[in-house]
Amino acid sequence: MPKSTKNIGLSELRVGLLVFIALAVLVVLIVNATGELNPFKSHLHLRARFADANGLREGSDVKLAGVKIGKVDRIRLLSPSEVGTGPTPQKIETFLTIDTKIDGVPATDRIRSDSTAQQAAPSILGSEMIVNITPGTPLGQPVTENFLLPSTAGSTMSDLATNGTELAQKLSKLSDQLNEVVKQVREGKGTVGRLFNDESLYNNLNATISDAEQLANQIKSGRGSAGKFLYDEALYNNANDISANLKKLSADIAAGRGTAGKLVESDEMYNKINHIADRVNHSMDQIDQIIAGVNAGNGTLGKLVKDEAIYNDARTAIARFNTTTSRIDSLVAGAQRGEGTVGKLITDESLYNNVNNLSSEGVKMIYDFRQNPKKYLTIKFQLF
Amino acid sequence: MNFIARFLFELQEMSLLAGRSARGIFKKPHYVPESIAQMDYIGVGSLTIIILTGFFTGGVLTLQTYQTLESYGAVDQLGYLVSISLVRELGPVLSALMVTGRVVSAISAELGSMVVSEQIDAMRALGTDPIRKLVAPRILALLVTLPLLTMISDVMGIVGGWAVSTFLYGLPSQMFLNSVRDGITTDDLIGGIIKPLFFAFLMGTIACHKGLKTEGGTVGVGRSTTSAVVMASIIVIIADFILARALQLILGTQT
Numbered sequence: 001m002p003k004s005t006k007n008i009g010l011s012e013l014r015v016g017l018l019v020f021i022a023l024a025v026l027v028v029l030i031v032n033a034t035g036e037l038n039p040f041k042s043h044l045h046l047r048a049r050f051a052d053a054n055g056l057r058e059g060s061d062v063k064l065a066g067v068k069i070g071k072v073d074r075i076r077l078l079s080p081s082e083v084g085t086g087p088t089p090q091k092i093e094t095f096l097t098i099d100t101k102i103d104g105v106p107a108t109d110r111i112r113s114d115s116t117a118q119q120a121a122p123s124i125l126g127s128e129m130i131v132n133i134t135p136g137t138p139l140g141q142p143v144t145e146n147f148l149l150p151s152t153a154g155s156t157m158s159d160l161a162t163n164g165t166e167l168a169q170k171l172s173k174l175s176d177q178l179n180e181v182v183k184q185v186r187e188g189k190g191t192v193g194r195l196f197n198d199e200s201l202y203n204n205l206n207a208t209i210s211d212a213e214q215l216a217n218q219i220k221s222g223r224g225s226a227g228k229f230l231y232d233e234a235l236y237n238n239a240n241d242i243s244a245n246l247k248k249l250s251a252d253i254a255a256g257r258g259t260a261g262k263l264v265e266s267d268e269m270y271n272k273i274n275h276i277a278d279r280v281n282h283s284m285d286q287i288d289q290i291i292a293g294v295n296a297g298n299g300t301l302g303k304l305v306k307d308e309a310i311y312n313d314a315r316t317a318i319a320r321f322n323t324t325t326s327r328i329d330s331l332v333a334g335a336q337r338g339e340g341t342v343g344k345l346i347t348d349e350s351l352y353n354n355v356n357n358l359s360s361e362g363v364k365m366i367y368d369f370r371q372n373p374k375k376y377l378t379i380k381f382q383l384f
Numbered sequence: 385m386n387f388i389a390r391f392l393f394e395l396q397e398m399s400l401l402a403g404r405s406a407r408g409i410f411k412k413p414h415y416v417p418e419s420i421a422q423m424d425y426i427g428v429g430s431l432t433i434i435i436l437t438g439f440f441t442g443g444v445l446t447l448q449t450y451q452t453l454e455s456y457g458a459v460d461q462l463g464y465l466v467s468i469s470l471v472r473e474l475g476p477v478l479s480a481l482m483v484t485g486r487v488v489s490a491i492s493a494e495l496g497s498m499v500v501s502e503q504i505d506a507m508r509a510l511g512t513d514p515i516r517k518l519v520a521p522r523i524l525a526l527l528v529t530l531p532l533l534t535m536i537s538d539v540m541g542i543v544g545g546w547a548v549s550t551f552l553y554g555l556p557s558q559m560f561l562n563s564v565r566d567g568i569t570t571d572d573l574i575g576g577i578i579k580p581l582f583f584a585f586l587m588g589t590i591a592c593h594k595g596l597k598t599e600g601g602t603v604g605v606g607r608s609t610t611s612a613v614v615m616a617s618i619i620v621i622i623a624d625f626i627l628a629r630a631l632q633l634i635l636g637t638q639t
Contacts, residue, residue, distance in 0.1 A: 008393060016396025030630045125456070 042100045048117035048149040049090035055127035062131045070098035112136025117149045402589040408520030419521040427529030442541030446548040463560040464567030470541035471572045476579040479534045484616045488591040492612035495595025496605035523588035530584040571635040590616045
């Protein structure tokens, strides 16, 4: 330990130097353990344009799919000539400083030309904003220095608030309607209202349930058809007997006993029926032939069906018959009018009168004859 | 003798003193009665100022943060905020600064007077190592008592916060205590004990070094006392920053 501090060389400060360097290294290591302060780190610079900075500032985080990869280096307002047209023109440009390597992979492999940048709010509180970049797909090209990333509109708090307001209005309307429904239900209107307020359904249900309970009890105690069905063995026994009989019957049938058994077991019946069917078949064939003949116009029946001569003859005959009838009609009409002999005969009473006179004269004569037959029966044989 | 050389020389002297005193703590001879007397003086003697500063620090922290938290509707997190601040930072640092003001000055002045009145030289002449006899017990006493004082300060701070929140702001006392219980983790407590250990070692080393390096009679005693307190305070705060960072990394509380 030097007594005087006036003249000391570096060789006497070895421990001090060592401690100082050790402490300095330790402090640097501790403070910079996450590697934030690295002047030798190389960076990739990218650009992105947005409509509004929206709380984005120099030093805001830049994230790739949510993982921090860099910071916003600078923000500048675009000059009027650079501002694009459209519904939401992009008015600011951000310069992003991004680590050249992200988790050991070059940033240009992760961020590609089809990556997009969005603004995002990491917290509901505060106006802090970040830039989030979506990872690129193999379809895109690796980005180059100062590449202008396409940007998409992110969801900001104000958007959320706007959507929320719309939603709230819709919900409010819905709740009004629900209020109305509930009010009507409370007043006992409508089916649901009745369901809630009218006790008759409950009473009916209650009565039904008690009836059902009673019924179940009766059934349990073996009363009534259902009770008998469940508890009386007679039906079972009968059914058992029937099934035994059926069993016996089927056994008989199987053994070929009785008519049904013969029917089932014997071939004779089948053969006969088969034979009849054959004959019917044969007859049908013959009928077919006859009909074919008729169709072809052969034979009397065929002629009758197919030959038009008979039809024509009949037509002529009917026409002539019609003529005859009309003539008879006119003849009768003439007779009725007293024309002709027949007409006179029918209409002129003189013949009748004459005949009548004749008859009365005849009667007189017959009477006279009877009185004096000799007057008339004087037969004089005169031979020439 | 330029500034850098002086600085390096001071650092070297202090490192050597620290090394020797550390060896003195573990190696015989142990001056146990001296150590216990120092613990009594440093620990029990500092209890009053530690309790008072702890209580009112917690109280004023609650007083100032309550309104901010209220504007966010997060008053139920008050105990969390107050207890985390106290256990992680304010407890260790304020206790260290209070002890610096009270104890570092005392040690530095005592050793300085001994140097000036040549008692140290007499001790050396009698074959007693002044570092083992005087420095090691004081550093050991600081190492033992400062963490304990810090814990007391933490507890008193939480009590102060609870008192203010309950009696001044009418917060349900259970709400404050529940958020304290939910907020503090074992990592916070471990960090709150590791820091005072470092502070105690640094403070003890600086106090003893400055005391033993006193030159120029009674005036020199005053100068060395002043520089010891100033240096210890600055080193405590710088070390607190580095330790906080290191503990964040080690305990994984970094967000």
